Amino acid sequence: MTKIKFPTAFTILFLLIAVVAALTWLVPAGEYTREMNETLGSVAPVPGTYRQVAQNPQGLSAIVLAPIAGLYDPALLGSSASAAxxxxxxxxxxxxxxxxxxxxxxxxxxxxxxxxxxxxxxxxxxxxxxxxxxxxxxxxxxxxxxxxxxxxxxxxxxxxxxxxxxxxxxxxxxxxxxxxxxxxxxxxxxxxxxxxxxxxxxxxxxxxxxxxxxxxxxxxxxxxxxxxxxxxxxxxxxxxxxxxxxxxxxxxxxxxxxxxxxxxxxxxxxxxxxxxxxxxxxxxxxxxxxxxxxxxxxxxxxxxxxxxxxxxxxxxxxxxxxxxxxxxxxxxxxxALIIGVARGVVVVMDAGKITDTILFAAEGMISGLSEFLFINVMFGIQFLMSFLVPSSSGLATLTMPVMAPLADFAGVGRDLVVTAYQSANGLVNLFNPTFAVVMGGLAIGRVPYDRWLRFVGPLVLLFILIIVALLSIGAAFS
Known part of the structure; x- marks a missing residue:
């Protein structure tokens, strides 16, 4: 019997690009109004301004161009993501x-x-x-x-x-x-x-x-x-x-x-x-x-x-x-090439205008929750968002202006929202296939991605338990 061989990192990333491109046909396009946030020193979403916009589905040409755009010019697909x-x-x-x-x-x-x-x-x-x-x-x-x-x-x-x-x-x-x-x-x-x-x-x-x-x-x-x-x-x-x-x-x-x-x-x-x-x-x-x-x-x-x-x-x-x-x-x-392909996933999602829609859906999920549920659901949302936006500064700029004010209504300190965000982002980036540092490091070390998942999987589960426990303690004393 022929043993099924796990695909290479390049194949995995191209499949992810194709999946994200398909989502741009299914997920409603939308965006927040973005203004200069003087505190952040950069342009950031304004809470409460989300609106649906015209769909901008990404087709076959976008899938093919994504690694090139991710490497040197995201504007090829109309994305504001950074090049690699x-x-x-x-x-x-x-x-x-x-x-x-x-x-x-x-x-x-x-x-x-x-x-x-x-x-x-x-x-x-x-x-x-x-x-x-x-x-x-x-x-x-x-x-x-x-x-x-x-x-x-x-x-x-x-x-x-x-x-x-x-x-x-x-x-x-x-x-x-x-x-x-x-x-x-x-x-x-x-x-x-x-x-x-x-x-x-x-x-x-x-x-x-x-x-x-x-x-x-x-x-x-x-x-x-x-x-x-x-x-x-x-x-x-x-x-x-x-x-x-x-x-x-x-x-x-x-x-x-x-x-x-x-x-x-x-x-x-x-x-x-x-x-x-x-x-x-x-x-x-x-x-x-x-x-x-x-x-x-x-x-x-x-x-x-x-x-x-x-x-x-x-x-x-x-x-x-x-x-x-x-x-x-x-x-x-x-x-070097795999870094561009990994960045292509973010480029397609951004160009398809579904990033803000996903953020808006996450905003609705945590409204009205108790302190314990709020901070742990927040951790889960940031965990999922980190697959889509692996950049720590990029994810912070995208989510904090929207998510942090919700902590006030849940009776949770905003510092816990920051801790939940960075813990989730750092945890996901230990194995995230869209994070160039992971795929690049594994490529240099000649470690297949599936072997890395087998190795790091139990540790990731342990880290989740540690983080959830400490976040819950923090929420209890907030």
């Missing part, structure tokens, strides 16, 4: 940078040194790294930036006896849990609080509780899986890809051993780490985004090439350097 070309370009440049550094042998030499120091204690990498990524998520909402770390983390975990799924989980769950439990993340908590008309510090104690409890649960979950894989590699959810993944992510010198750590490779590793420190500093302190980050890694590729000339073992001529950079970009071309 900057993220895609960043991914390609990161691929080139990583390949140049890898070609010098510096990464594998560094991994060898690290594993020697951690011998017998490799499992400690999981809580340390997940906590570091979670702190980045809770503070500034690490998302697209995390794509730069997969190719660094995966070889370390493979050398330590784990699988690629463990490494992907450390990065994706670490940063994702931090975003789910955002404390003062400017792209989620601050934007949503401004839309709700409250200080972003309101409700911070509850958000800290969600962050800490969820992080502890996530670390325990990943460590349990990792220990099982290390003791029995056949228990890995990607066991059938083990040899292929090791060949893809690991390199050896001509003797079949890991490259030796030399002075030149040490300098290159220092530059490698400095690149990521500079990226984080630029994002947090200088307002950098994808353009500046891409320029940083492009520049550092040239610097690494120059330093590599100091030693015959790391030296490349100009033609080899360019070819190596292009090979790295080529390896991540599929990741």
């Amino acid at each position: 070309i900057d993220v895609a370009l960043f991914v390609l440049v990161i691929g080139g940078f990583l390949m140049v550094v890898t070609r010098t042998g510096a990464i594998d030499a560094g991994i060898g040194w690290l594993l020697t120091k951690l011998q017998g204690r490799e499992h400690l990498m999981i809580p340390i790294l997940m906590t570091a990524f979670a702190l980045s998520g809770t503070s500034y909402g690490m998302a697209e930036e995390s794509l730069a770390f997969y190719a660094l983390i995966i070889p370390v975990f493979l050398r330590a006896g784990y699988d690629t799924l463990t490494a992907v989980a450390v990065v994706m769950l670490g940063a994702g849990i931090g975003t789910m439990g955002s404390t003062f993340n400017p792209f989620a908590t601050v934007v949503a609080s401004q839309g709700a008309g409250i200080a972003f510090t309101d409700g911070i104690v509850l958000r800290f509780a969600i962050f800490l409890v969820s992080l502890a649960a996530g670390i325990a979950f990943v460590m349990r899986y990792a220990a099982r894989v290390k003791s029995d590699p056949a228990a890995s959810l990607v066991a059938n890809m083990a040899d292929e993944n090791r060949a893809h992510f690991l390199t050896l010198d001509n003797s079949g051993e890991m490259p030796a750590m030399t002075f030149t490779r040490g300098i290159i590793l220092g530059l490698f780490g400095l690149s990521f420190v500079a990226m984080i500093y630029g994002v947090l302190m200088l307002g950098w985004w994808m353009g500046e980050m891409s320029a940083l890694f492009l520049s550092m590729s040239v610097v690494v090439w120059g330093v590599g000339k100091l030693s015959p073992a790391t030296r490349m001529d100009e033609a080899t350097f360019v070819e190596t950079f292009l090979d790295g970009a080529r390896d991540l071309l599929g990741v």
Whole structure:
């Protein structure tokens, strides 16, 4: 009997685009009046102004154009969504940078040194790294930036006896849990609080509780899986890809051993780490985004090439350097393209004018509910809306001006609405197929989407229980 094969991420996303396009024929088109919201500093829906408008169904041409529009010009379909070309370009440049550094042998030499120091204690990498990524998520909402770390983390975990799924989980769950439990993340908590008309510090104690409890649960979950894989590699959810993944992510010198750590490779590793420190500093302190980050890694590729000339073992001529950079970009071309396809889902929905209709229906669902029901139904609505609008700032701008005032009638603090929104959005974005960071990270780590769902599913259910319990406690004391 032929075994049914789960479709690739590209097929899943194209099917979602087709489903959303079909919905634009069935769901009434509508929109809220949008005005400049001075508190938010952007255009936002005005509560109570929803009205139906002429239907704008999206046909076959829209489905075909959606990935292109999602990548570089949403206006092709009449959508106001943002394009993904900057993220895609960043991914390609990161691929080139990583390949140049890898070609010098510096990464594998560094991994060898690290594993020697951690011998017998490799499992400690999981809580340390997940906590570091979670702190980045809770503070500034690490998302697209995390794509730069997969190719660094995966070889370390493979050398330590784990699988690629463990490494992907450390990065994706670490940063994702931090975003789910955002404390003062400017792209989620601050934007949503401004839309709700409250200080972003309101409700911070509850958000800290969600962050800490969820992080502890996530670390325990990943460590349990990792220990099982290390003791029995056949228990890995990607066991059938083990040899292929090791060949893809690991390199050896001509003797079949890991490259030796030399002075030149040490300098290159220092530059490698400095690149990521500079990226984080630029994002947090200088307002950098994808353009500046891409320029940083492009520049550092040239610097690494120059330093590599100091030693015959790391030296490349100009033609080899360019070819190596292009090979790295080529390896991540599929990741760059999938980002555009994922964004295409939002573009079609926005162009079909059904986003506001769905928001209006959600508004009607929570009117007149008790405190307990209100906050949990609000969480459920934001959970569903996050599939349609994966962007944290985009979802906050869309829903907070409409949803937050309803809390006043339910006797619930508006800070709970903010917490319900960001918890739901962060939770969904741990597995959301329309979220480019999820599909991009899985593509880099060579983890099929269905295997990721099998892995993360039980943890998502646990997170739902944690969040619902803490939201209910917050509503009881509101």
